[in-house]
Amino acid sequence: MPRLSNQVTSSSMRASCLLLWLLCNLSCKHYTLALRNSNRDEGTLQDDSHLLQSQQVQPHQQRQRHKRKQRQRLKASRDLQYFEPTSSVQCYVAQVDGISPPHLPELPWMLTCTGATLVDPSSRQKLYEYKLHGDTDAAFESMDLSGGHVKITAPPEAIVGDTIYFNSETIPKIVIEYDHERRRRLQLAGTTGTRKVMIVRVSNDSSSNRRVQQSAYALYQDFFTDENNLKKVYEKCSNGKLNFVPSPSFTYGVMEVNAPWNICGQLWIDAFNSLGIRMENYDADHMMVVMPDCVNWNNAAGWGQTPGSITWFPSAHASKPVTQVHEMGHNFGHRHSGKNGVSYADDTGYMGNKAMWTDEGSAMCFNAAKTWWFGWFSNNHRTVKVSSSSYSGILASPAQSAIAGSNDIVIRILAEGYGNKDLFVVFNLAAGANAGVVGSRNQIVIIEQSSATSESTWIADLSGGDSWQKANWGSGTLVVKNCAINWGTLTTAKLVIAYSSSSALNCNSHVTSPDVLFDNQSTAGQIPDKFDDTQLFTSSLSQTSQELDSPTSVCKDVPGWFDADGPSFNCGWYSSMDSELRCRHSKRHPNNGHTAMTACCVCGGGETVQVTGDECHDEPGWYDSRGKDCDWYEMKTKRCNRERHGVKGMTAKEACCICKNGQ
16 A cells, blocks of 8 residues: 555656646747747737747848858859869950940950860860950960951960960960861851841849849840831941841840849959850840949940950940940951041941930941941942052942942052051941931041951041042052032032042043932933943043053962962952951961962062053952952853952953953
8 A cells, every 4th residue: 555655646746747847848938939029020929839830030130141142142153153174175265345435535455265165075164255364465476366266275274263364384385276167157147137136134123233224125125126226227327238136035135134143343244254144055146245334344335345246235325326336346346446546536437436325326327447348338349559540430328328329339448658558438428327427427538447357547538629648658649539529319429539640630530420410400311321430440531542552560469379278268368358467467378389478469469460551451459249359260261151249349241351351
C-alpha cells in the first residue's frame, strides 16, 4: 500500500510538472507574440497560428531585404559577365563616335572591339563588346580601321573585366589581322534595301530616375511612324532606296529589358555590357539601345559604332531625329561634318549637329560628300579631274532626284597637288526632304573630304554668279563657279569647274542644256530630246579644233592588274569607295610587282599615254556599278552589251573605246 501511494504521488508530481511546463511555454510564446504585435503599426494581436506560419515584415525590413537581394543579383550578374576568360577572345575593332548638343564641347572618340567570341567554344561566353585601352596607336599604326574588318585575338592575360589592354607585354601576344571575308560581307550589305532595327529599352520603371521615359510603343512611334524620324529621313533622302523596319523578333521591334540593379553612374558601355545582349541572336541588322539618363553618358546625346551595327542613346535624346539619323550614319561608316574648325558645325547635313534638337527635328539630309559615299544617286555622279578637262554642266539637287533625269546630282573633284583633298559639290536646294536644311539654302555647296570614312569640312557656298578658287591645284588655280540658278518645276544650277585660265568660266556653252520652262513660255523646240553630257566632261567647251588635235597625256591603269586578294580587287575597286585609304594600304596586297600605288591612276600610279583629240581613249577612272573597268570589257567584247551604268553616269559603250568601236 505505501508503495502504491508513493507511485501515485510520483505520477501526480510528474503530471503537475508537465502541466506547469506547458503553461510556462505557452505563456512565453504568447508574451513573445504579443510583444511582436505591439511593435506593429496596427498595434493589434493577430491569430497565433497565422503568426507561427508566416511572420509579417515591417516596411523598413522589406527595404533592407530588397537592397540585400539587389546586391546579390548585381554581384551574380557581374560574376556571370565579367569572369576572366580561360580562352583567347576574338572580336572586331570599331571606332565609337558620339554627338553632343551644340552648346557642349566636341566628344573624343573611343575604340571598342565588338562581336566577341571565345576561341575555345567549350568555355563560357564572356562579353559582346570590349573596351580597348592603352597604346592602341602603336598596335594599329599600319592598319586601316575604317572598314570594320580588323580582327584581333587577345589572350586571357590581356583581358581584365570588360577591357583589353595594349601594353609592351600584351601587344606582342595580341594577333591583329584583316578579315577579308568580313570586308566583303560589309560591302555587300550596302546602303540600300530594307534593314531591320531592334530597339532595346533598358529601364527600371519602378524608379523615377532609373527609368526610360518613353514606353515601348512610344519608341516605336519615335523611330518608325512619326512625321520625321530615323525611318522617314533615310527613306526620303535616299529617294526610297533605304528603308528601316522594326525587327520582327519583338512587338513593335522593341526589346524590353528590366534592369533591377542600379545602373546610375555606370559608364554607358559598361551598363550595356552588363546586359549580355547579342544582336545575332535576333532577326535584326541594327541594335539601338535606349538607357536611363542617370547612366554616365560623358555628356553625349548618343554614341554609334563607326562602322558597325549598334548605337546607344540616353532617354532624353532618343526620340530626336538629329541623334537617331546621326548615329545611324556612323553605323554606315560616316564620320562628322565640320565647318570653320568645329567638328559638328556643318549645317547642311545630319552628320553635323545643327539640325533642330526637338522631337520634330529638321527636314534635311546629308552634305555633298556623305551623299556621294552613300551612293544613292550613283547614276548621276560625275568625277572631274581638272588637269584632264574642265566641266560645264547642269546640276540638279538630291531633293529632286526623282525628276532629275540625266542631270548630274553630285560632283567629285579629284585632288591634285600636294596637301589637297577631294572636293564634293552639290546644289543644296531647300525642297522636299531637304526643305528644312539649316545652312547654305538654295546654294551650291563645296565640301572637302579625303576619303569615304574621314571627317568632312564645309568649304564654301555659292549663290548665282559667285565663284570660289583654290591656288596650287595641280598645275593651276582651281575655280568653281555657280553661273546661275534656274527656278522651275525642276530647279537647277549651271556649274563650271575649271582652271582660272579657262574661257569656260564665262559660262557660255555650245552644248545645249535644258531650259527651265515657265507658264508663259512655249515648249516647242526648247528642250532637245537628248543631249550628249559626255561632251561637258571630256573637253573644255572653249577648245579650238587646233587644240583638239594637240597630243595630251592621259593616265591609263596597268592592264589586267589586281591585288593579292584576287580579280575582284582591281583598280576599279580601289576607285569605287574610300580610295585614299584603300590606296594607302595597298602595300599590304602587292601582286605581279605592283601595288595599287603603282598600277592604278586613282592611286597615283598607272601608265601615261599620249592621245590626240580625235583619237579614242578610255574615260579616265571609269568603272561600272560592279567595279569592272574598260580592261575587263576588252577581254570579251560581248560584255559591252551589258547596260551597267557606272561613275559619271556612263555605260561601257560610252566610256570604253572597245565598246564604242563595236557599236
